[in-house]
Amino acid sequence: MITARGLVQTFHTGQGRKKTAVQAVNGIDLDVAEGEVVGFLGPNGAGKTTTLRMLTTLLKPTAGTATVAGYDVATQAVDVRRSIGYCSQVGSTFSGAYAGDEVVDHGMLYGMSRKDAVAQGQALFERLQLDGLWRRMPKNMSGGQKRRLDIAMGLIHSPSLVFLDEPTTGLDPQARANLWEHIADLRTSQGATVFLTTHYLDEADALADRIVIIDRGDIVASDTADNLKAQVAGDLVALEVGSDEQVPVARDRLSAVAETVEVEGRQVRGRVSRAGKVVPGLLRDLEAAGVSLESIEIARPTLDDVFLTLTGRTLRDAEADVPTTEGAEL
């Protein structure tokens, strides 16, 4: 559904002698199969939205090629636009217009008749739990309703491929969870391929079949969430023992099954390859050695751990030190 080879985007910042080139996307390759839900994960400024804008024909690639839904983004832009749905992170409707009018007009710009656009729009409103909001203005809607309206705009012409740019940014947890259900439903009820950008790890984890991680314009990983997490050295097991004397014993026992073990006070931590399999035996060993546990915690690796492993930085750190291309020129 999407194939990109050596995709590059270079912006220019400053004027005259101070003009400098900033490469936002550094020649990435990307493949998305039909029916896949792909999460494009990275910190702010990593190149997610720039990549998405190139794939949706809003931005001409500086170099490289990409085909979307079988059409070249540079030479067959109109065909690409006919085939895709797009939900921008800033919204897509005018706050002072009726929601229904906006959706119908948008559908008609895709060549739909008014009658078809109204029918499809009303069906989408029902599916996206926007019933009764046809004659309401977006300025009078909640954040979650607005985002669902944006999705309705993106789906009005029944595209086979949907691009969602940070769909849940700024929503409260309940609205996010609700929107996730609707995004998951895109594939199940419509059979759509979904390409969504996000900087929320849990969002990518919950929604995507495959996660593509981008950092500083380069794709650093592409795999399922489970496989990516498996690249991190196992699950974290944290033991808290009853006395200081028991710490060395616990450390020795944990070292037998874990690669690296750290001690902090009465806490002994280490990563094991499969906690579910290893921990029962570990507990028996500790009991036999007379170690009494105050607590035990087992944590599966998160995508943040994956990002840390791949880039040497946490997502939060990465967001703090990315250069901005705001105000940049093409």
Add this chain to the structure above:
Amino acid sequence: MTTFLRDSGIVFRRQIRMNLRNPAWVIIGMLQPVLYLLLFGPLLEPVISQLGGNKYTWFVPGMLVQLGIFGAFFAGFSLIGEWREGVIEAERVTPASRAALLFGRLYRDLLQLFVQAVILVGLGLALGMDFNAAGIVLGVVLTILLGGACAAASNAFALTVKSEDVMAPVINLVMMPVLLLSGILLPMSFGAAWLDNLANFMPIRHVVDAVRGAFFGDYDLGTIGWGVGWTVALFGLAVWWGVSVFRKENA
């Protein structure tokens, strides 16, 4: 062509719907020519009497061009609002042509200008302006084309700077010499020779002269030719700029 007309029609209908939802601006737009004519026109009487002819035949063409220019110059402000809310990007990802996205908005501005022109001319005739059907039609057509040029340029500029704070002072900067050197309020020939010569470098002056000449039934080839030439050139340039900006990748 059919697709272009259909798409620009969809954009136009949407724009008109939004305008009508905010009737205060529509009413202000309609009242503007009436107020100018009734409250400003009488002020010119002593001056115009020295030139000869009907004062409203002198005054209405200038007001017409002023409405065409100044109303249209502000068209870009609403576009910035739409851009900020993601509407422009949403439209640009549809298969609609970029020219249709611009022209749909121009139709709205030109319709408003046409209604204002009809009110202005109708009122002028009611107040005793000379009736010259062909001249009035030519004058209104030139004004609408000039208004289209200004609206297209305003939209292009708005989508380039994307900031009302930048746009407002620039429009004021442009409007001031246009107002003073185009003969909108009084014919430039009425002033000192050096000012008249300087005004020759102001394209809008030639449009005003052509519209005024047409209203008087004076179809001097040079005057009308320069006016039509500048109007068409400005319209073509501004539309080209507008479409280019809508087509530009980072718009």
